[in-house]
Amino acid sequence: MKKRIELLCSLLFPVSSFADVGCDHGYCSEYMLSNGLCEDVIISDVSRGSLKKAETLLSRYVKEGKCRSNLGDGLRGIPKETELVLIAGMGGMEIVSILKEGFLPKNFVFQPMKNTKELRQFLLANGAGIERDFTFFDEKYYDVLCGTRKGDTIYSPLEYEFGRENLRERSADFLAFLAEKNKRDAALLKGELPAAAREEICARVRRREEVLRGCS
Ligand SMILES: C[S@@+](CC[C@H](N)C(=O)[O-])C[C@H]1O[C@@H](n2cnc3c(N)ncnc32)[C@H](O)[C@@H]1O
Incomplete structure (x- = not known):
């Protein structure tokens, strides 16, 4: 499995309900299900073809009633009280527009492909808390943000631009x-x-x- 997917999976944790929005292949949902981290998983995608890939990978869990698929744009069809929502591999502005149209998840892992600063600004302007925020390398550079619907995070201008954890930890990546x-x-x-x-x-x-x- 690619390092990016492994890293995203390492940020997921046991929950009562999980939604993988823009799931495509469904690898992160497979991680949740195969490791017994969740028995109520929604795989969701706006593309029928992408969703089909995840449905095929996870057919066993769909049959067992632990996973259901949702063909929909953004958070449409995802219950607001879903405990953890993953949105990975989309632009930061696309994630912002999904959240504007939908809701801020109770807990989230977001991995924007660009415009991370704008996503940070949107999250904190809307009362979210950011707990993890760092850059990592897997053939190219990616940012990842983890947090909660409600928080008291305040960022400086430099933290909006670069990410708090990056400035504090100064990782090699x-x-x-x-x-x-x-x-x-x-x-x-x-x-x-x-x-x-x-x-x-x-x-x-x-x-x-x-x-x-x-x-x-
Ligand atoms: C590059 S893939 C990322 C797949 C996976 N999340 C990952 O990180 O490897 C982006 C996926 O998001 C889906 N997508 C794009 N915009 C979406 C939206 N507004 N709502 C739901 N899914 C969307 C695409 O169909 C595609 O399957």
Whole structure:
């Protein structure tokens, strides 16, 4: 199994009910069911073809009544009191729009593919708590956020941009991610750019350099 999926699974825990929104293959639901972490799992996807993959993988559990499938957009068809909701592999703005249309889950694991800052801002502006928030590497860099519907997390501007745990723990993956981003921006700065865009890129490179030097 890919490291990304293994890492997501390691963040899941025993619950009375679990929903895997945008489940596609259904590997994380399989982890919950095969390890006896939940006996009330919903696999959900907006695509019939994706859902079929998870239904096939989990047919044994569907027959046993431990897993049901839901063809739907976002949180449609997912009970608001589901104890743990996973949304992984979608853009951060797509996750925000799913939450706006639906609800903030009691407990969540979100793994946005981009726009993590906007997802952090939405979660904290809506009263959620963020308990884990870090970057990891599996052929490319990913962010993951875990938390609860209600919390008292307050982030600084740098924490919104980089994630609290990254700034505190300074993992090798996070520091390598910053260095890679700065390398890409340095290449951009060699080309022709409007003055405002150049200034914006320079400012974010400086912020990353400060974090890399441990000055944040
Ligand atoms: C890249 S796959 C990620 C699959 C799995 N969650 C993972 O992390 O490996 C994204 C899945 O989300 C589904 N999806 C995209 N937008 C969705 C939405 N608004 N509601 C439900 N599912 C959605 C897609 O059909 C696809 O199966």
